Amino acid sequence: MEMRSIHAAAELEAGHPCVDCPVRLLAICGILNSEELRKFKTSGATVKRAPGETVFFEGDVASHVYNLTAGVLRLSKLLPDGRRQIAGFPFPGDFLGITMEDEHAFTAEAITPATLCQFSRARFDGFVDTHPLLERRLYTIAAHELAAARQQVVLLGRKTAAERVASFLLMLDARRISSGSGEKLDGFITLPMSRVDIADYLGLRIETVSRELSALKASRLIRLTTTQTIRFVDRERLEQLAEG
Amino acid sequence: MEMRSIHAAAELEAGHPCVDCPVRLLAICGILNSEELRKFKTSGATVKRAPGETVFFEGDVASHVYNLTAGVLRLSKLLPDGRRQIAGFPFPGDFLGITMEDEHAFTAEAITPATLCQFSRARFDGFVDTHPLLERRLYTIAAHELAAARQQVVLLGRKTAAERVASFLLMLDARRISSGSGEKLDGFITLPMSRVDIADYLGLRIETVSRELSALKASRLIRLTTTQTIRFVDRERLEQLAEG
DNA sequence: CGAGCGATTGATCGCCATCAAAGTGGGTGG
DNA sequence: CCACCCACTTTGATGGCGATCAATCGCTCG
Numbered sequence: 001m002e003m004r005s006i007h008a009a010a011e012l013e014a015g016h017p018c019v020d021c022p023v024r025l026l027a028i029c030g031i032l033n034s035e036e037l038r039k040f041k042t043s044g045a046t047v048k049r050a051p052g053e054t055v056f057f058e059g060d061v062a063s064h065v066y067n068l069t070a071g072v073l074r075l076s077k078l079l080p081d082g083r084r085q086i087a088g089f090p091f092p093g094d095f096l097g098i099t100m101e102d103e104h105a106f107t108a109e110a111i112t113p114a115t116l117c118q119f120s121r122a123r124f125d126g127f128v129d130t131h132p133l134l135e136r137r138l139y140t141i142a143a144h145e146l147a148a149a150r151q152q153v154v155l156l157g158r159k160t161a162a163e164r165v166a167s168f169l170l171m172l173d174a175r176r177i178s179s180g181s182g183e184k185l186d187g188f189i190t191l192p193m194s195r196v197d198i199a200d201y202l203g204l205r206i207e208t209v210s211r212e213l214s215a216l217k218a219s220r221l222i223r224l225t226t227t228q229t230i231r232f233v234d235r236e237r238l239e240q241l242a243e244g
Numbered sequence: 245m246e247m248r249s250i251h252a253a254a255e256l257e258a259g260h261p262c263v264d265c266p267v268r269l270l271a272i273c274g275i276l277n278s279e280e281l282r283k284f285k286t287s288g289a290t291v292k293r294a295p296g297e298t299v300f301f302e303g304d305v306a307s308h309v310y311n312l313t314a315g316v317l318r319l320s321k322l323l324p325d326g327r328r329q330i331a332g333f334p335f336p337g338d339f340l341g342i343t344m345e346d347e348h349a350f351t352a353e354a355i356t357p358a359t360l361c362q363f364s365r366a367r368f369d370g371f372v373d374t375h376p377l378l379e380r381r382l383y384t385i386a387a388h389e390l391a392a393a394r395q396q397v398v399l400l401g402r403k404t405a406a407e408r409v410a411s412f413l414l415m416l417d418a419r420r421i422s423s424g425s426g427e428k429l430d431g432f433i434t435l436p437m438s439r440v441d442i443a444d445y446l447g448l449r450i451e452t453v454s455r456e457l458s459a460l461k462a463s464r465l466i467r468l469t470t471t472q473t474i475r476f477v478d479r480e481r482l483e484q485l486a487e488g
Numbered sequence: 489c490g491a492g493c494g495a496t497t498g499a500t501c502g503c504c505a506t507c508a509a510a511g512t513g514g515g516t517g518g
Numbered sequence: 519c520c521a522c523c524c525a526c527t528t529t530g531a532t533g534g535c536g537a538t539c540a541a542t543c544g545c546t547c548g
Contacts, residue, residue, distance in 0.1 A: 077398050079488035085401040087394045100387045105394065132376050135383060142386035143344045149393035150331045150349065154321050156400035157329040157447030161536065195495060203401035205537055210496055227495065227545090244323035405504065439527065449505055454528055471512085471527065 021117075023069050023093035028141070029117075031133045040127055044119040049110035055096070058107045065097025065124050071114025072192040075106040076200065086201040088148065089193060091175055097121065098142050111193050156203045159244060164202040165212040166242040169222065169230060187235075191228045265361075267313050267337040272385070273361075275377045284371055288363040293354035299340070302351045309341025309368050315358025316436040319350040320444065330445040332392065333437060335419055341365065342386050355437050400447045403488060408446040409456040410486040413466065413474060431479075435472045 021029070029037055047066075049055060055066065058077055073090040087106055090096060096108060096116075119127075128134050155167055173189050191198070199206045216222045221238045223231040232238060265273070273281055291310075293299060299310065302321055317334040331350055334340060340352060340360075372378050399411055417433050435442070443450045460466045465482045467475040476482060 079398075079402060081488055083402045083488060085398045087397050098387050098390060100384055101391070105391060132379070135376065135379055139379060139383040139386060140344055142383060142390055143342050146342060146386055146390045146393060147345070147349060149390060149397060153331050153393060153396050153400060154323075154329045156397060157444075158323060158327045200401075206495080207497085207538085208536055211536090214496070244325055244327060450527080451506085451529085452504060455504095458528070 021069055023067075028067060028095055028134060028137050031137050032131070036131065040119075041117075044117050047116050047118050049114045049116070051110055051112055053110050055108040055110070055114075055116065056104050058104050060104050061102060062097065062099055062104050063121055064118050065095070065121055066108075066119070067117040068092055068094045068096065069115045069117060071110055071112045073108050073114060074111055074193065074197055074201075075108055077106050084200045085203070086197060087152070088145075089197075089201070095138070095141050097124075098138070098145065111197065161202075161204055161208050162212050162215065163242055163244055164204065165198075165209060165216065166221075166238050168198065168202055169216075169232075170235075170238060170242050173232070187232050188225075189230050189232075191230065265313055267311075272311060272339055272378060272381050275381055276375070280375065284363075285361075288361050291360050291362050293358045293360070295354055295356055297354050299352040299354070299358075299360065300348050302348050304348050305346060306341065306343055306348050307365055308362050309339070309365055310352075310363070311361040312336055312338045312340065313359045313361060315354055315356045317352050317358060318355055318437065318441055318445075319352055321350050328444045329447070330441060331396070332389075333441075333445070339382075339385050341368075342382070342389065355441065405446075405448055405452050406456050406459065407486055407488055408448065409442075409453060409460065410465075410482050412442065412446055413460075413476075414479075414482060414486050417476065431476050432469075433474050433476075435474065 029040065032040060046069075047055075049071070055073065056062075056064075068090050070092050072092075073096075074086050075088045075090065076084055076086045078084050089111070090108070099105065128138065151171075155164055159167065169189065172191065193201075195206045195209050199209045202209065213222075213224065216238070217224055219237075221232075221234045221241070223233055225231055273284065276284060290313075291299075293315070299317065300306075300308075312334050314336050316336075317340075318330050319332045319334065320328055320330045322328050333355070334352070343349065372382065395415075399408055403411065413433065416435070437445075439450045439453050443453045446453065448456075457466075457468065460482070461468055463481075465476075465478045465485070467477055469475055
């Protein structure tokens with residue numbers, strides 16, 4: 001993998017914006033060779049967002065698609081009275097823009113400083129038409145997101161507060177992204193999002209999330225190094241709890 | 245549409261099993277011409293299931309994919325202690341088998357008498373490889389299912405019992421399938437599933453579903469002709485309720 | 489050092505679950 | 519044809535989990 005990464009970078013001319021892309025092989029671009037990638041890239045642009053800033057709002061015309069190269073986002077939807085549900089936390093390498101609708105169904109906001117590759121949807125669709133492998137890749141991504149969404153459906157429909165929090169921690173660990181540092185310390189996870197975001201993802205209130213984390217700590221299943229850093233002490237019991 | 249249907253049927257040799265398929269144009273096969281369809285079909289088989297019978301269990305090796313041609317199914321998952329969550333109700337024309345995993349994540353069972361076209365996954369994948377339009381169609385289906393799943397996430401995470409039931413009725417109406425009869429009576433819907441199934445889809449208990457339906461009836465938003473047949477009396481207020 | 493925001497902890501409330509019982513309808517056998 | 523049965527649904531009474539209201543803690547930044 002290390003080898004492939006170096007090799008792929010070498011294929012690209014110096015100064016090509018994708019040379020340094022940290023998620024090049026992870027993301028949809030990973031299946032394109034350098035010549036294709038150059039053509040692809042010319043139709044795009046790099047955009048940055050500070051924490052709290054929005055990439056697009058629900059209801060916006062879905063005129064672009066994005067590839068997240070750095071940082072963490074949240075995908076959320078508001079009910080008329082202000083209730084909020086978060087449908088997911090895109091991480092580096094994730095693709096935004098799988099929809100058949102004209103408008104975005106969810107708002108995408110940065111949680112940490114974020115960098116995205118932006119492409120016009122029309123141009124992107126045209127590019128996909130001529131690259132079957134890219135279409136295949138999109139299908140694979142959609143299938144994975146569908147599986148994740150249905151997992152969240154089970155969590156929200158039938159799990160208790162304690163089970164939801166346990167499931168969430170393990171899910172974050174499975175992604176194994178230590179936001180910011182990029183390191184992968186075994187048995188540790190960093191929570192890039194606030195308690196409010198966690199609550200809105202799990203269908204709970206912030207006080208309940210806090211209480212359940214404290215309970216997990218008291219039961220010696222986890223340890224809270226800082227508010228944002230969690231160490232797994234007894235992963236097996238955590239997994240049992242998460243599965244109900 | 246009527247014309248196209250007749251024309252398409254005429255292209256097929258007599259006795260071809262797809263001639264009479266009621267969802268031919270709706271389903272994935274709709275994009276294939278007759279020659280392709282014949283090759284495709286030879287790799288498949290027709291299977292039938294009575295209400296309550298299973299098409300596949302969660303955990304089963306996903307050795308086949310299916311196209312539902314008649315009837316209604318439920319996609320469900322059990323937690324170890326018996327809690328059940330239903331992730332969706334496949335209707336005629338729906339495709340089953342979007343997954344990148346080796347095993348099915350959900351159990352698929354018939355709610356009404358059901359008929360499915362079954363294909364070996366390996367053969368199906370091979371067929372998809374040589375038919376980009378089919379791949380495109382699969383991506384479209386996956387995108388729609390993802391949107392539906394995320395809508396359910398919002399419902400389960402943030403809506404009240406009354407809002408969930410109202411949303412559910414409107415969602416069924418949007419599909420506009422009167423199970424069994426195939427008729428589309430405006431302002432009526434037929435519920436092919438039991439109260440238990442509705443409850444397990446909405447993350448509620450059966451008593452709560454029953455109470456909320458009674459409350460909607462008392463508020464004159466709906467009328468219950470039979471337990472399985474619902475008439476919309478005030479759709480606008482129902483929609484307001486459903487959106488929170 | 490104080491202001492301010494996010495997180496935690498405590499006290500109480502309310503929605504939906506649970507427990508319980510009665511109503512309804514469809515199928516079967518006498 | 520009717521009586522019974524059984525499963526499903528509805529309605530009623532009570533309870534508990536997580537929400538809400540409220541206070542304090544603790545960290546960051548000015």
